[in-house]
Amino acid sequence: MKSLALHWKILIGMLLGVTFGFIMLEVQGGGDFIASWIKPIGTIFVKLLKLIAVPLILASLIKGISDLKDISKFASIGLKTIIIYVLTTVIAISIGLILVNTLNPGDGVSTETIAKLTETYANDSSVQGKIAEASRQQASRPLDFLEAMVPDNAFLALSNNKLMLQVIFLAMFLGISLLLVGEKSAKPLKDFFDSLNDVVLKMVDLIMLTAPFAVFSLLANVVVSSGDPELLYALMFYAGVVVGGLFLMICFYLVLVSVITKRNPIWFLKQISPAQLLAFSTSSSAATLPVTMERVEEHLGVDKEVSSFVLPVGATINMDGTSLYQAVAAVFIAQALNFDLTFADQLTIVLTALLASIGSAAVPGAGMVMLVIVLESVGFPADKLAIGLALIFAVDRPLDMCRTMVNVTGDATVSMIVAKIEGKLHTPKSKEWDDHLEEVK
Numbered sequence: 001m002k003s004l005a006l007h008w009k010i011l012i013g014m015l016l017g018v019t020f021g022f023i024m025l026e027v028q029g030g031g032d033f034i035a036s037w038i039k040p041i042g043t044i045f046v047k048l049l050k051l052i053a054v055p056l057i058l059a060s061l062i063k064g065i066s067d068l069k070d071i072s073k074f075a076s077i078g079l080k081t082i083i084i085y086v087l088t089t090v091i092a093i094s095i096g097l098i099l100v101n102t103l104n105p106g107d108g109v110s111t112e113t114i115a116k117l118t119e120t121y122a123n124d125s126s127v128q129g130k131i132a133e134a135s136r137q138q139a140s141r142p143l144d145f146l147e148a149m150v151p152d153n154a155f156l157a158l159s160n161n162k163l164m165l166q167v168i169f170l171a172m173f174l175g176i177s178l179l180l181v182g183e184k185s186a187k188p189l190k191d192f193f194d195s196l197n198d199v200v201l202k203m204v205d206l207i208m209l210t211a212p213f214a215v216f217s218l219l220a221n222v223v224v225s226s227g228d229p230e231l232l233y234a235l236m237f238y239a240g241v242v243v244g245g246l247f248l249m250i251c252f253y254l255v256l257v258s259v260i261t262k263r264n265p266i267w268f269l270k271q272i273s274p275a276q277l278l279a280f281s282t283s284s285s286a287a288t289l290p291v292t293m294e295r296v297e298e299h300l301g302v303d304k305e306v307s308s309f310v311l312p313v314g315a316t317i318n319m320d321g322t323s324l325y326q327a328v329a330a331v332f333i334a335q336a337l338n339f340d341l342t343f344a345d346q347l348t349i350v351l352t353a354l355l356a357s358i359g360s361a362a363v364p365g366a367g368m369v370m371l372v373i374v375l376e377s378v379g380f381p382a383d384k385l386a387i388g389l390a391l392i393f394a395v396d397r398p399l400d401m402c403r404t405m406v407n408v409t410g411d412a413t414v415s416m417i418v419a420k421i422e423g424k425l426h427t428p429k430s431k432e433w434d435d436h437l438e439e440v441k
């Protein structure tokens with residue numbers, strides 16, 4: 001019997017995880033049981049993905065660039081990528097703003113709900129932590145991000161997952177220099193990174209064998225650690241607007257895939273779905289990156305010369321889901337707390353949400369930190385920030401899961417578009433974890 005496709009296995013794992021989580025909520029000590037016995041499975045899985053992220057980016061980007069044979073090609077890929085990333089993000093923010101301004105989810109929030117949410121969350125350490133983190137980020141000078149991108153110690157850069165842009169910089173620098181030393185000197189190092197790249201992709205295949213169990217664990221844990229269901233219901237309309245916007249964004253990607261790359265959008269969804277489901281389960285584009293790279297290269301047919309640059313950069317700076325969420329959340333908070341927003345304020349939101357999504361880290365909950373900056377950009381009173389965040393905190397985790405899924409889908413779509421424009425979209429050749437098992441048995 002042909003075994004079930006990976007995305008079905010993962011979906012089944014997710015459904016069982018959610019069901020198990022709800023059952024455990026009813027059992028005394030269920031939450032503790034999940035924390036002690038189930039959660040570690042998901043944590044180990046995410047750790048394994050993070051473990052291979054840096055070697056994969058390094059090997060794949062160096063290989064990608066050194067295969068180009070022509071540096072101007074790299075500049076052209078880079079420029080197109082950034083332009084398309086900015087365009088899709090502006091579209092995402094516009095969708096968010098149109099929806100929230102026409103549906104006005106904030107107008108229906110009663111004063112009792114606001115009081116209850118404020119009482120429950122305004123002094124919560126996570127909410128306060130996000131405000132503090134935002135003010136730390138805001139204190140930086142305009143060119144700090146460029147300065148931060150350049151490492152002064154290669155090994156330190158490689159040893160910290162949070163320094164993804166430094167790793168990308170190092171890999172690009174190495175790859176370009178490798179191109180310039182000529183074929184003969186470049187060969188040994190190029191062969192080394194080629195081989196490292198293949199090995200790390202095989203590690204992704206092996207890790208993915210455990211994905212259905214991992215998502216079970218991750219989702220069971222999300223269910224038992226979610227807040228008061230009554231508060232969740234009170235925010236249903238707001239959450240619905242965000243999810244509706246994210247859904248429209250996915251439809252927009254499918255149109256792009258179909259019109260520009262001429263591939264069947266349903267086929268695209270099928271191929272990328274394991275990465276989407278993991279993004280949903282982990283709420284982290286960074287942790288999902290190795291799987292996104294594997295799916296895009298081996299299952300969508302994007303050449304490594306494109307994907308090795310577009311995807312790691314996208315995971316760090318292209319967050320369409322996050323920017324859409326920031327636009328909706330900012331206007332929702334303003335509506336609920338009767339803070340008037342002018343048309344100019346809405347335009348300011350477009351610009352700051354764009355920059356904020358670029359600046360958001362690819363980890364769970366990062367979008368909410370940058371939301372503080374978006375709110376401050378329209379003059380939202382600092383003393384009401386905690387109340388504003390408290391309003392949306394209860395549903396942040398589920399929305400984070402959905403927006404991360406969109407972030408990852410956006411990166412995959414753009415990589416296909418750039419590949420198509422550059423003539424680097426091929427018929428995919430997927431590899432399985434056991435392709436060479438017979439040889440070593």
Ligand code: ASP
Nearest residue numbers: 284285322362363366367
């Ligand atoms: N969790 C998101 C990501 O990793 C970022 C965010 O919106 O919080 O892409």
